Amino acid sequence: MISEQGRILESLLSGAFICQVSDEDGWRFLKTTGNSDKIESQLNMLNRTLASAAEGEVYYAAYQTLGDSERKVLTSQFQDISGHLVPLVEWLLLVQQAGGTDVPVTQGTAIRLAEMQLTIEDTPAFAEQLAKISHYKLFGSTSVTVDGQIKQVFKRLTDLGYMLRPNQDKQIYIATGKVEYLYEVIKFIDETESLSLAEQADSAVKQGSLI
Numbered sequence: 001m002i003s004e005q006g007r008i009l010e011s012l013l014s015g016a017f018i019c020q021v022s023d024e025d026g027w028r029f030l031k032t033t034g035n036s037d038k039i040e041s042q043l044n045m046l047n048r049t050l051a052s053a054a055e056g057e058v059y060y061a062a063y064q065t066l067g068d069s070e071r072k073v074l075t076s077q078f079q080d081i082s083g084h085l086v087p088l089v090e091w092l093l094l095v096q097q098a099g100g101t102d103v104p105v106t107q108g109t110a111i112r113l114a115e116m117q118l119t120i121e122d123t124p125a126f127a128e129q130l131a132k133i134s135h136y137k138l139f140g141s142t143s144v145t146v147d148g149q150i151k152q153v154f155k156r157l158t159d160l161g162y163m164l165r166p167n168q169d170k171q172i173y174i175a176t177g178k179v180e181y182l183y184e185v186i187k188f189i190d191e192t193e194s195l196s197l198a199e200q201a202d203s204a205v206k207q208g209s210l211i
Contacts, residue, residue, distance in 0.1 A: 007026070008039060019054075019058045021177060043064070054180035054181065087138045088182060097126065098119045107180050109179075113172070133149075161176060164176050
C-alpha cells in the first residue's frame, strides 16, 4: 500500500495542483515543514521542485533546472494555458454576472448548478454567453440547450482541475486552488502584454514562478 508521502509525490508528478479543496489531507501534509522538505528532496532527484501559488495555498511540481527539453515542454504548456484563457475568463465573468455579485470565483467558492442554470435560462443575454463559451474548443459542447451546455462546461472544468464535485448525488461544484493559479497566469500575461506569446512563454519559464 502506498504511503501518504508517496501518494502526494505521485500526485504532484502527475501535474496535480494540491490545495485545501482538491486534497485537504495532502495540503495539510505539505503545510508541515518537515513533510514538505521530504517531498522537496524526492522531487529534486527527478529535477523537480515544490512550487506554490496564492501565497502558499496551492502546491504543484515545477522543474528545478531547465535544459532545452524542459524549456520546450514548459513553453508548450504556457502556450496551451494562454490558449485556454479566453473561454476560462469568459466563464468566470458569466458566473459572477449570473450570481449577481462583484466577488470573483476563488478557491472554495461553491456554485449550485441548478440555480445558475435557472438564472441563465431566464436571461437571454446569459444564455447567449453560455452558448458561446460552451462551444469553444476547450469545452467542446455540441448541445443547443442550456442544460447540455452548462453540464459539459462544468464536466470539463472538473476534468481540468478547476472545479470539484464533492458529492456525485448533488450538483454543487467547489472551485479549487487551480483557479487562484489561473489568476496569477492572467496577471503575468497582463504585465507582459507588450511581449509576443513566445517571449511571454520564455519570460515565464525564466521566472520559474508560473510553470
